Amino acid sequence: MTTTAVPATSASRTPHQIWQRTRGLLLAVLILVIAGLALAALRSGGQHGRLDPRSPDPYGSRAVAELLKARGISVDVATTLDEAAGAAGPDTTLLVAGPNVLTPYQQQRLRMATAGALGRTVLIAPGGASVPRLAPGAHSAASGPVTARPPRCDLPAARAAGTADMGGIRYATDAHRATACYPDSGLATLLVMPEQGAGDTVLLGSPDIFYNDRLDQQGNASLALQLLGSRPHLVWYLPSLDDPSATEGGTGTGNGNDGSDEEASGESGFIGLIPSGWLWGTLQLALAAALAAIWRARRLGPLVTEHLPVAIRASESTEGRARLYRKADARDRAAATLRSATRARISPLVGVSPRDTDSPEVLLPAVAARLRTPDGDLGALLFGPAPADDTALILLTGQLDALEREVRTS
Known part of the structure; x- marks a missing residue:
């Protein structure tokens, strides 16, 4: 037995044709x-993200870091909790750029390391549950707008700086000797809480005074330099997602709340650590x-008739359409097409005008009168329901062919 290869039709494309069609888009x-x-x-x-002392980006903090270095203050960057906690000491200012992205375990460890260090800890926009962990005795309120505000307090650094761009998260405390500055609706946006000895913890409601593009406005530079330059050594702690301590003390991340802290403080977790x-x-x-x-994309609109550049055999068009019907399991559409074509071909043979081709009341009596021995239900054959399966569709095709031959020969 010999087998013959089935010729390719217009419905199938070779890999070369597919490559020719898509290579422009892929390129x-x-x-x-x-x-x-x-x-x-x-x-x-050269950019390292928001509040990074190495970044010249508008939201970086390289400008204030360079000014501190010019005044003889060493500036080091810490990206892990161990580095930050190990650097805490009486001659060190520890700035925590993202306190809200620390886990509760990390916050507790950081508090234990700084509580008795006798240095200064500056927390940038802590909120919610992170405030009582990092600054016991204080609590935060809703965030407010950042705008130029007068200090209205006795803190020497604030009085020397004068008006500064302050706002964001607001703070309150019942602790004695705490200093509340730059109030917004009666609550502080800069809160200084004394610790043991000469140490203290500074809570800032927003990081704007440290940004490169805001440093030369108002008294921002003066306030930033005085808050960060009170000790000869500054450690700038940028929490990192790959810090091993983030997986210690439990699997939870964040500060244990529903994420409102990060939204209020401007922190965005992982997104905030990605370079702009x-x-x-x-x-x-x-x-x-x-x-x-x-x-x-496919253009939507009415179909437009287009002349094909080459002649396509009718058998190829028929085969291609049949494959589409079969792929879509559209037996109803295929049966309707077969019946409509049969009615259109036999209508002139039985004297029915083209406009009555789809009218059973006109076509069926004319066809029955033309047949010598009408057999079966002509209505079901020419206007019946869709076949239930492929076998019934093939049977319908044969019956329509037989009917057309009989009409032509009668």
Whole structure:
């Protein structure tokens, strides 16, 4: 027995044809990806994220760090809890840039390390459950706007700085000797709580006075330098997601609340630790992908007749449409097409006008009168329901062919 290869039809494409059709789009996507990654890498060069003393980004803090270094203060960056806790001491100011992203275990360890260190701890926008852990005796209230505010307190650093851009989370305390400055609706946005000996804890409601683009406004620079420059050594603690201590003391992350602290303080967890260049690169890639999808998407609108550049055999068109019907399991549509074509061909043979082809009352009597021996239900054959399965559809095809032959020969 010999087998013959089934010739390829217009409904099937070879891998080469598929590659020819899609290579332009794939090349465009590849170029966009490479360009986006290169742009993100260039933009992130030298940038380390929000409140980072190494970052020249508008929301970085390199300017205040350089000013402190010029005044003889050493500035070190810590990214793990062990580094931050080990650096606490009477001659050290410890700035915690993201207290709300620390786990409860990390917050408790940090508090134990700084409580008796006799140094200064500066907490940037702590909120919710992190405040009583890091500054016992204080509690936070809802966040307010950041705007130019007068100090209205006796803190020497605040009186020397004068008006500064303060706001954000507000604080209150019942502790004696605590100093509340830059009030908003009666609550402090800068709270200084004395500790043992000469140590103290400073709570700032917002980080704006440390940003590069805000440092030269109001008395921001003076206030920032005095808060961070009271000791000869500054440790800038930037909590890191890969800090091993984050998995100790339980698997929970954050400060144990529902996440409102991070929202109120401007912290965004993982997103806040990503350099802004990578965020912009990802946004640009997403926009480019959306534009490419719109460009290549199917246009919606009425169908337009188009002349094909080549002649296609009727058998190929029929086979292609049949494959589409079978793939969609559209036996009803296939049966309706077969019946409509049969009615259109036999109507002129039995004297029925084209406009009455789909009218059973006109067509069926004319066909029955033409047949020598009408057999079966012509109404079910020409206007009946859709076949239940493929076998019934094939049977319907044979019956329609037989009916048409009989009409033509009668």
